[in-house]
Amino acid sequence: MPRIVLVLIVVALYVLHQDFWFWRTAHPLVFGFMPIGLFYQACFSVAASLVMWLLVTYAWPSHLESEVEHGVSKEEGPER
Amino acid sequence: MIPAIIVFLYLAGVLYIGIFAFRQARGREKAEDYFLANRSLGPFVFLFSLFGTNMTAFAILGSSGHAFSNGIVTFGLMASSSGLVIPLTIFLIGTRVWALGKKYGFMTPVQMMRDRWEMGHIGTVIFAVQAILLVPYIIIGIMGGGTTLNAISGGLVPYWFGAAIVALVVMSYVFFGGMRGTAWVNTFQTVLFLCFGVVAIIVIGVGMGGFRTAAQSMLASPAFSALLTRERISPYYFFSYTFIPLSAIAFPHILIFCLTAKKMAQFKKTVIFYPLCILAIWLPCVFLGVMANRVTDVPEIRAKQEARRVLATQGRTMEPEARDELREKAAGDDVILLLLERYAPFWLAGLLGAGIMAAVMASDSQILALSTMFTEDVFAFYGGKTRFGEHVQVQTGRLFVVILTLLAYAVALRAPETIFELAIQYAFSGFAALSPLLIAALFWRGSTKWGALATTIWTACAVASVAVFQEMVPAPAPGPPTVIWALSGYEILSRTPGGTAVVGFMPVVPMVLVSALLMFVVSLMTAKPKATTIAKYF
Numbered sequence A: 001m002p003r004i005v006l007v008l009i010v011v012a013l014y015v016l017h018q019d020f021w022f023w024r025t026a027h028p029l030v031f032g033f034m035p036i037g038l039f040y041q042a043c044f045s046v047a048a049s050l051v052m053w054l055l056v057t058y059a060w061p062s063h064l065e066s067e068v069e070h071g072v073s074k075e076e077g078p079e080r
Numbered sequence B: 001m002i003p004a005i006i007v008f009l010y011l012a013g014v015l016y017i018g019i020f021a022f023r024q025a026r027g028r029e030k031a032e033d034y035f036l037a038n039r040s041l042g043p044f045v046f047l048f049s050l051f052g053t054n055m056t057a058f059a060i061l062g063s064s065g066h067a068f069s070n071g072i073v074t075f076g077l078m079a080s081s082s083g084l085v086i087p088l089t090i091f092l093i094g095t096r097v098w099a100l101g102k103k104y105g106f107m108t109p110v111q112m113m114r115d116r117w118e119m120g121h122i123g124t125v126i127f128a129v130q131a132i133l134l135v136p137y138i139i140i141g142i143m144g145g146g147t148t149l150n151a152i153s154g155g156l157v158p159y160w161f162g163a164a165i166v167a168l169v170v171m172s173y174v175f176f177g178g179m180r181g182t183a184w185v186n187t188f189q190t191v192l193f194l195c196f197g198v199v200a201i202i203v204i205g206v207g208m209g210g211f212r213t214a215a216q217s218m219l220a221s222p223a224f225s226a227l228l229t230r231e232r233i234s235p236y237y238f239f240s241y242t243f244i245p246l247s248a249i250a251f252p253h254i255l256i257f258c259l260t261a262k263k264m265a266q267f268k269k270t271v272i273f274y275p276l277c278i279l280a281i282w283l284p285c286v287f288l289g290v291m292a293n294r295v296t297d298v299p300e301i302r303a304k305q306e307a308r309r310v311l312a313t314q315g316r317t318m319e320p321e322a323r324d325e326l327r328e329k330a331a332g333d334d335v336i337l338l339l340l341e342r343y344a345p346f347w348l349a350g351l352l353g354a355g356i357m358a359a360v361m362a363s364d365s366q367i368l369a370l371s372t373m374f375t376e377d378v379f380a381f382y383g384g385k386t387r388f389g390e391h392v393q394v395q396t397g398r399l400f401v402v403i404l405t406l407l408a409y410a411v412a413l414r415a416p417e418t419i420f421e422l423a424i425q426y427a428f429s430g431f432a433a434l435s436p437l438l439i440a441a442l443f444w445r446g447s448t449k450w451g452a453l454a455t456t457i458w459t460a461c462a463v464a465s466v467a468v469f470q471e472m473v474p475a476p477a478p479g480p481p482t483v484i485w486a487l488s489g490y491e492i493l494s495r496t497p498g499g500t501a502v503v504g505f506m507p508v509v510p511m512v513l514v515s516a517l518l519m520f521v522v523s524l525m526t527a528k529p530k531a532t533t534i535a536k537y538f
Helices: A003-017 A036-058 A062-070 B002-025 B031-039 B043-054 B057-070 B073-104 B109-116 B121-152 B159-207 B211-220 B235-243 B246-250 B252-258 B266-294 B299-317 B320-330 B335-343 B346-380 B384-388 B390-414 B419-443 B449-472 B508-525 B531-537
Strands: B482-487 B490-496 B499-502
Touching: A003 A036, A003 B073, A036 B073, A036 B266, A062 B073, B002 B121, B002 B159, B002 B346, B031 B159, B031 B346, B031 B390, B043 B159, B043 B252, B043 B266, B057 B073, B057 B266, B057 B335, B073 B109, B073 B235, B073 B246, B073 B252, B073 B266, B073 B419, B109 B121, B109 B252, B109 B346, B109 B419, B109 B531, B121 B159, B121 B252, B121 B335, B121 B346, B121 B390, B121 B419, B121 B449, B159 B266, B159 B335, B159 B346, B159 B390, B211 B266, B235 B508, B246 B252, B246 B419, B252 B346, B266 B299, B266 B335, B299 B320, B299 B335, B335 B346, B346 B384, B346 B390, B384 B390, B419 B449, B419 B508, B449 B490, B449 B499, B449 B508
Parallel strands: none
Antiparallel strands: B482 B490, B490 B499
């Protein structure tokens, strides 16, 4: 998946967090007790997890891993 | 008293885990082993302890207390925004810091910055600001411990004694177990408080006769229906809060924790499951906090509601001191404990109390992080390690743990603010404003040490200014803010009932933006590090 698509998905999710459309209403009460604004934000958390899965699957910085595996450990670091 | 006994047993268990970790590490008194568990934590411990490290008293006591007073907005303000921003920063910054730590042996953020920007004493300035900002976070844990033990024991354990016990237990297992002990305890605690949410909501829900009736009656009541919406909160304020989770990755204990993973692949599960863990903890706490408003047979809750009502109707005509007193009476930090006391059987209240203690005691990581920072960024940097050796360095770290905990305890006894306010106003905003340091170090070749210094000094001044401003201008009663400075009818600076507003936003917004701007402008004007140094990072 192209990086730009992933960036746009993250930005879209950030915008979707500002759900002003449910600002002044509690209706409908989902399951009969949960105000819609709270239910929306709970669903947002699940969506965030899915987006993180996308990032980990399609944009994992594996070059860092291989640099560590193939590089010399603790080279030129602070005095130890 | 039975719940308190169960909580004491839990504390003994936690202490044992710390001492067990100490035994495991015996004979390996190396700094990397004590402070970073030898960079060897497995995936399960890494996920749960990193998450647990971030969940303090603030998560359970603060969130339900805030929801009790402000309604469902609490979840969107603090939980769901964190569920996006925190794993994202762990993904982008945590993985890079882990790789650099493995390659170059860094143990603290300042060590990395000193190397990245070829600086010495500026690193000490960054250490000092980080340390000052981290201490309130530690105080939160101790205050939460005192509040919890006091409430669970029905007042038999006084606040000062409860806080002392928590401080002593945390100090002991951090002292003995170091990072390994802290990580194991955090994992145990996270599992406990994940279970806590589910059990608490079932028990209290059944006790209240189901949430449907409670929600319907709240909706029908003019006094409470607004708590099921967000109409009392400004969208600017809501937006501002999305800047607060930037603080998570800038907190030294989180960044240091990122160095403990054995493999980078361990970040994958943490990044994916972090939003779900937040959901599992916060949703029950926020929901229960809101629903507590419908509980009519708990006198303490009624007293809080009465204080809130008086504050809203007569607050404007009261003296600031009287308003503050009412505000303290209306604070809901102990509301979830009161619900447990009312609806859960004794033994269950004890177990659930232990779950709360688990969250409360997450200040262990901050104490250890400060000790790591002191010994690496100050003691080792200024020659202590070379002169006295690594064994003395570890012992110095342990001594630091003791002194720090005692100081935090002393402050916790005197601090008048609620747990929630103290955390947000100082530590979180300050660390969010320090986040541009990490972003610039890892993603911008052109950043310089002078940019880092400017950002750090700005952060310190901004936090101090907000603190002084709020001390000098008393908080108004609920309702419109006190406008201190307006320009052409626009409110530039206001004192709100909950803090400060700058052009309607929380101070964290200008703090972060100005930090980023200073890093950019000052770096453009000053000399870059050597090309060989930059090449190590890009």
